[in-house]
Amino acid sequence: MIKLKLSAIPDExxxxxxxxLPATVHRDxxxxxxxxxxxxxxxxxxxxxxxxPMLARFMATDRAFSRSRREVRGR
Known part of the structure; x- marks a missing residue:
């Protein structure tokens, strides 16, 4: 079984x-x-x-972004 970064998309x-999008990104x-x-x-x-959901997952798992957000909130 393939382990994808996304799971089922909630019905919202x-x-x-x-x-x-570049054509290659759209095809992917x-x-x-x-x-x-x-x-x-x-x-x-x-x-x-x-x-x-891809953007949300990307931002949620970006350590540098998370660290930066914590620093901004701590000010």
Whole structure:
């Protein structure tokens, strides 16, 4: 079994975002959605919905960012 960084995407109200992605990043996002769908048993109809949880996961696991946030809050 593949160990992906994301788990099942919670069913929440949609959030609109507008970004331009390079074609290679979009292809990878679509491929990631397909793999995640197979792993969780829930197809991802819109790969763009992965962007927010991916960004949230990235920021939550970035140690330098977390350290910086703690320093700013401590002031």
């Amino acid at each position: 109200r949609p959030v609109r975002i507008t970004v331009e 996002l679509v491929a990631y959605a397909e793999v995640l769908g197979r792993e969780t048993g829930h197809a991802i109809a819109d790969p763009a919905k992965l962007v927010v």
